[in-house]
Amino acid sequence: MLTYRHTIAGDLVTVHVPQDRDDLDLFAAWLTEADRRGPIALDTETTGLDIYSPGYRLRLVQFGDADTAWVIPWEWGGMFAEAVRAALRRIRRLLIHNAMFDWLVLDRHARVPLEWLAPRTTDTKILAALIDPRQPQEGGIGTGLKPLSAYWVDRLAPDTQAGLTAVFRSLGLTKETGWAGIPLTEPTYLLYAGLDVILTARIEPIERRELSRLGVRRELSDYEHELARICAVMQRRGIVLDVEHTRRLDDALAAEAEEFAAEAARYGVDNVNSTAQVADALAGMGESLTETTASGAVKVDKAVLLGMADMSLQWEPLGVRTPNPLATAVLRAKRASKWRTTYASTFLDTVDAAGRIHPMINTLQARTGRMSITRPALQTLPSSDQMIRRCLLADEDEVMISADFAAVEMRVLAALADVKRMQEAILGGRDLHDFTAAMVFGPNFTKAQRKLAKGIGFGKVYGGGADTIQRQTGAPMAEVREALAAYDRVYPEIKRASARWQREARATGMVHLSATGRRLPLDRDRTYAVTNYACQSTARDVLGQAMINMDEAGLTEYLRLPIHDEVLASVPADRAEEIAREIERCMRFPLYGVPIDAEAEIGGRSWGSLYGADY
DNA sequence: CTTCTCACG
DNA sequence: ACGTACGTGAGAAGT
Numbered sequence: 001m002l003t004y005r006h007t008i009a010g011d012l013v014t015v016h017v018p019q020d021r022d023d024l025d026l027f028a029a030w031l032t033e034a035d036r037r038g039p040i041a042l043d044t045e046t047t048g049l050d051i052y053s054p055g056y057r058l059r060l061v062q063f064g065d066a067d068t069a070w071v072i073p074w075e076w077g078g079m080f081a082e083a084v085r086a087a088l089r090r091i092r093r094l095l096i097h098n099a100m101f102d103w104l105v106l107d108r109h110a111r112v113p114l115e116w117l118a119p120r121t122t123d124t125k126i127l128a129a130l131i132d133p134r135q136p137q138e139g140g141i142g143t144g145l146k147p148l149s150a151y152w153v154d155r156l157a158p159d160t161q162a163g164l165t166a167v168f169r170s171l172g173l174t175k176e177t178g179w180a181g182i183p184l185t186e187p188t189y190l191l192y193a194g195l196d197v198i199l200t201a202r203i204e205p206i207e208r209r210e211l212s213r214l215g216v217r218r219e220l221s222d223y224e225h226e227l228a229r230i231c232a233v234m235q236r237r238g239i240v241l242d243v244e245h246t247r248r249l250d251d252a253l254a255a256e257a258e259e260f261a262a263e264a265a266r267y268g269v270d271n272v273n274s275t276a277q278v279a280d281a282l283a284g285m286g287e288s289l290t291e292t293t294a295s296g297a298v299k300v301d302k303a304v305l306l307g308m309a310d311m312s313l314q315w316e317p318l319g320v321r322t323p324n325p326l327a328t329a330v331l332r333a334k335r336a337s338k339w340r341t342t343y344a345s346t347f348l349d350t351v352d353a354a355g356r357i358h359p360m361i362n363t364l365q366a367r368t369g370r371m372s373i374t375r376p377a378l379q380t381l382p383s384s385d386q387m388i389r390r391c392l393l394a395d396e397d398e399v400m401i402s403a404d405f406a407a408v409e410m411r412v413l414a415a416l417a418d419v420k421r422m423q424e425a426i427l428g429g430r431d432l433h434d435f436t437a438a439m440v441f442g443p444n445f446t447k448a449q450r451k452l453a454k455g456i457g458f459g460k461v462y463g464g465g466a467d468t469i470q471r472q473t474g475a476p477m478a479e480v481r482e483a484l485a486a487y488d489r490v491y492p493e494i495k496r497a498s499a500r501w502q503r504e505a506r507a508t509g510m511v512h513l514s515a516t517g518r519r520l521p522l523d524r525d526r527t528y529a530v531t532n533y534a535c536q537s538t539a540r541d542v543l544g545q546a547m548i549n550m551d552e553a554g555l556t557e558y559l560r561l562p563i564h565d566e567v568l569a570s571v572p573a574d575r576a577e578e579i580a581r582e583i584e585r586c587m588r589f590p591l592y593g594v595p596i597d598a599e600a601e602i603g604g605r606s607w608g609s610l611y612g613a614d615y
Numbered sequence: 616c617t618t619c620t621c622a623c624g
Numbered sequence: 625a626c627g628t629a630c631g632t633g634a635g636a637a638g639t
Contacts, residue, residue, distance in 0.1 A: 273636050275619065293619065301620060338621070342634060366631050370624090377633045380623035388622095409624090464629030472629085525628090532630040536624095564624040564631090617639080623632080 001026070004191040008198060009154040015069045015194030024083045027063075027070045031087055034065050039093035039122065041065065041201035044074075044102050045193050047180035049360070049375070051104050052238070052352040058109040059184065062197045063087060069194030073184045074110070081110070088112050092120065097145045097200045099123040100232045100361070107236060114236065118229040124148070124200050126224045127207040129364040130216050134521055138367060149199040152206045157199060160192035217517045224364065227544050230551050231361040231371070234559050238356035239378075239570070240393040242606065246347050249391065253340035260333035267326040272333040275300045281326055282308065305331045314384065343388045346376040357392070361562070368537040369518055371562055379563050383611060390608030394570035401558075401569040401576065402610045403583045403600035407432050408542060408565045409461050409535045415594035416515060416534055417497035421490055423594055433457060440486040448475065449483075456480075456487050460494055461535050463528040494531070501534060502527040515591075516541045539565065542596055549586035555579065568607065576602045 002017040018024045034040055045060040059075045061084045072084050088106065096102050099121045103114035125143050134140025141151045149157035167188045168178030182189050211221070264272050269281045279289055279298040287308055291299035303313065308327035310318050317323075350357055357376065365372035373379045381388045394400045405411075410432055414422035425435035437445040437453035445453070455473035459465070464472075470480045488495055505512045505522050512520040512530050518541070520533045543562060550559060550567070558579060561568040567587075571579040580600035587598035603610035 271637085273620090275637085295618070297619080299619090334620085338635070341636090342622075346634090365633095368631060370631060372632055374633060377622080380621090380633065382622065383624095459629065462629035462631095465627055467627090468629045528628060529630065536631060539624095566624080617637105619637085620635090622634085624630100 002185075002187075002190065004187065004194065006158075006191060006195060008157060008195070008202070011067065013067050013069070013195070013198050015071060015191050015198075017071045017073070017190050017194075018080070018083070021079060024079055027072070027083060028086070030068065030070065031063065031091070034068075035091055035093075038065065039095045039201070039204065040091050041095040041197040041204075042088075042091075042102060043096065043193070043196045043200065044105050045179070045189075046105055046109075049101075050350065051101075051108055052356070052358045053350075054353055056109070057180065058105055059179075060190075060193050061106075061110070062193050063091075064194060064197030064201055066198060066201045069197045071190050071193045075184060085110060085112060088117065094121045095200050095204045096121055096123055097148075097196070097203075098125045100228055100235065100363070103229075103232050104236055114229070114232050118225070118232070121225065122204060123225060123228060124203050124207060126228065126364060127204070127211060127221065129369075130221060130224065130519065131207060131210050131214065132519070132521060133364065133367045133369060135367075139523070140367075140521065143364075145196060145199060145203075148203050153199055153202045158192065158195065160196055164189060164192060214519065215517075216519065220517045223516075223544065223548070226548055226551070228363050230547055230556055230559070231363050231562070233556050234561065235358050235361050237557070237560070238352065238358040239560050240395055241347055241351045241355055241357050242391050242393050243348070243351060243355055246344055246391045249387065250340055250344040250348060253336045253344055257333050257336035257340060260329045260336065263329035264326060264333055267329070269326065269330065272330045273337075278305075278326075278330055282324065285324065285326060287324060287327075302331065339382065339388060343376065343381060344391065347391055350376055359561070366536075366540075368520060368533050369514075369540045370536060370564065371540070373561065373563075378561055381607075386606075386608030386611040388608075389611055390606045392607040393605050394603075394607075397573055398570045399573045399576050399605060400603040400607050400610060401571055401580050401583065401600050402603065402607075403567050403569070403580070403587060403598055405539075405542065405565040405587060406597040406599065408539045408596060410457055411594055411596055412535045412538045412542065412591065413461055413494065413531070415592040416538060417493045418592075419491050419493045426594055436487070436490070439490040440483055451475075452480065452483055453487075456483060459484075460487070460491075460531065462532050463498075463526075498528065498531045501530040505530060514538055514541070538591070542591065543567070545589070546587040546598070549589075550583060553582055553586055555582060555586065 001019055001023045004015040006013055018027050041064045043062045044058060047057045061072045061074045063070045073080050074084055103117050106112040107114040128143040128148055132140045136142040136147055141147055146159050165175050173181045261272055267281050269277050271277055279300045289298045293299050305327045308324040309331055310321050310323040312318055359373045359378045360375050362372045411426055414426060425432055433450055433454040437450040440453055441449040452473050452475045455469050459469040466480050466484055470477050501512055510522045512522060512533055514520055514537045518537055520537055522530055558569040558571045560570050580602050583600045584598055589596055601610055
């Protein structure tokens, strides 16, 4: 047995690393006792984050309580792997920090289904997000193991990730190669692997106490654990990549980027991504660049360049000036290279051997509780064009379904702020922006007036003022001000609710309590954001509830992605109608009497088919 | 590491 | 007193 000791919060703790059969027997004996006493913390060490890439390895599996950790070298296989599997079968309650990752690792590489682990798991990262969802940069504690340990357990708890980077270097390894290359006998690696579970075991009871002190309901935590399981199943399933199409697209975008970069070079710009170079060259051609960025640099963004290229924000020709050929070349070169590197190439880099992409779904990423998707960021694929979404396919003999909520944040606002006339419009089945335009401008409102009414609706949800609404809608300032005043007369409850929420937050530690009991910390100098936080967060929980409804209806196997107010699903072509109706049923329910509505659209094989021409 | 830019809801 | 657009992820350049 290898044994290491360390001091955590003044206590001497022990990390054991079994080396033979006798050691494993001691582990089994410890486990029996510890499992009787309380939950067991679990963690894994692997070769990286790309669980589905070829050559990926599970290296260590750690178990522990507040004082003792057992680090099992899974990679040695045989009786070591069997000891891990036996432990995972019998442990009654598991504590995992960021459980989705370890569930998926064990599911894929230890053949322990996540369906076994999930019902027994408490995720200390989820509990942390329910206490304070902010990242450290935002003034919060943060939800990583390191900041939580430092805050709740021991200010001097080692930063095990950063500490290992130093060890990697001393062994001639890098941050990238270290996790795969470090020997399973390296003492710091083994000690830190053990400390992570000891810290997790120590954090959980403190978090429970804190959640209880703050009055956070148990149901909210249970709901988040359910959502994590559902999203883990989505991540495990992954999405089919049209590899051939993506390769061709990748090549075509590379050629396009090269062609337009060469064009830009003719005007003296040898790097289209250098804003300084582009600005200088444009100024040399007689263009006047007046806008500046926050830090005072000349602004040369897409909007500025499109103006010079005589194109609208939708890239349509305007015919109001002679297009500047450099502006056009820079726009096209930058778009082609961004779409290639951010999307097409990343798809090819992350696809598994079976041709599927497994994006990481972070179920509680944003401070409002919104989810995010990374590696690749499938929530942010271009929607103006089907080019990129065309790369992603429904399964064989299946079609894509995209089910969207109808104006969900406005409906949530109507419900939360009890906006009477808005509720009447929704209950009457009216188009909200039509209704608002009629109320503000009269029944014969113009198209531009409807656009302004819609802009003001967004402005209200985001907390924007006349200036921003003017910028976004392009309407004359006087008209914007007048319409804003009329809007407040039609829906007086919005202003009142916002003022009330801000007042309550100031009185209770700058935290807004959402409809689901979520704690939403406000920034002292932008308390107006509370309206947005309340709407965005509740809309997120509406999506979460819909996903749980879908899970209960047996639809999880079809789900592919959550996209804020939309779910993407892949369903058997011959059952598409039936499943689409079922998805809609799961997404439709009342929120404080206000109906939340959704519509499912059936596409073809590719996601792109839902955006424009079918394939 | 910060800034700028750009993709989404 | 007044007014404030919200939330993300990612790549590239420049310090």
